[in-house]
């Protein structure tokens with residue numbers, strides 16, 4: 001299975017409500033990188049150029065370790081706009097402007113940018129638009145980064161951020177536990193879904209964000225995968241499996257995981273309502289206004 005992080009260098013850098021982002025961004029990156037190193041897990045980090053700029057000089061500095069060894073930088077667009085709202089020209093600009101910092105970095109390291117992940121996993125809301133987007137990406141040497149496991153980590157992170165803001169340590173730990181429990185459930189759910197749809201379990205691709213809840217639990221989260229028998233691979237190795245030979249054809253304006261898309265392509269009926277939702281208390285706590 002492959003681990004991927006979206007919204008590098010830091011998921012809330014540049015957001016109006018984000019405070020003390022420089023320290024938080026540095027600490028979150030350091031913790032996540034240490035856990036990846038400790039578990040010998042390769043990973044791909046998908047960069048939003050707007051968030052790089054929001055951190056000033058620190059932005060590129062934080063990306064440097066992601067451009068070495070088993071780690072790899074990918075493009076997650078310039079401004080994280082929803083491709084459903086973009087013309088083809090606007091989409092092309094989001095891709096090329098998204099390369100501003102990372103393309104020179106990877107070239108200097110003798111590498112190239114190989115993967116693009118669509119914001120919200122919105123890969124094109126009609127067959128024509130999806131094909132046009134794919135052509136733009138192919139011409140620039142990209143493959144689409146798949147996503148097969150999602151734990152709604154951003155919802156847990158919003159709750160975690162609130163607990164940090166109000167200094168409620170008991171609550172923060174309860175949120176972490178709930179997040180790890182839910183991750184366990186989702187990892188098993190998507191493994192079953194993919195097996196049911198494809199008759200085999202291709203290497204999984206875990207979608208995470210570069211945020212503080214992941215920084216806090218990353219070693220424990222990776223341990224869950226190892227305890228479940230998974231072996232860590234790079235995204236490139238994972239997507240070498242024939243299941244990823246082409247992107248799913250099913251067209252939607254939403255951003256479901258690949259298992260649901262494969263199900264539609266294969267004509268396999270699956271009941272998405274069986275997927276457990278994140279706990280309601282997490283969602284509501286994460287929406288509590290900051291005092």
Ligand SMILES: [Zn+2]
Pocket residue numbers: 006007076080119120
């Ligand atoms: Zn994103």
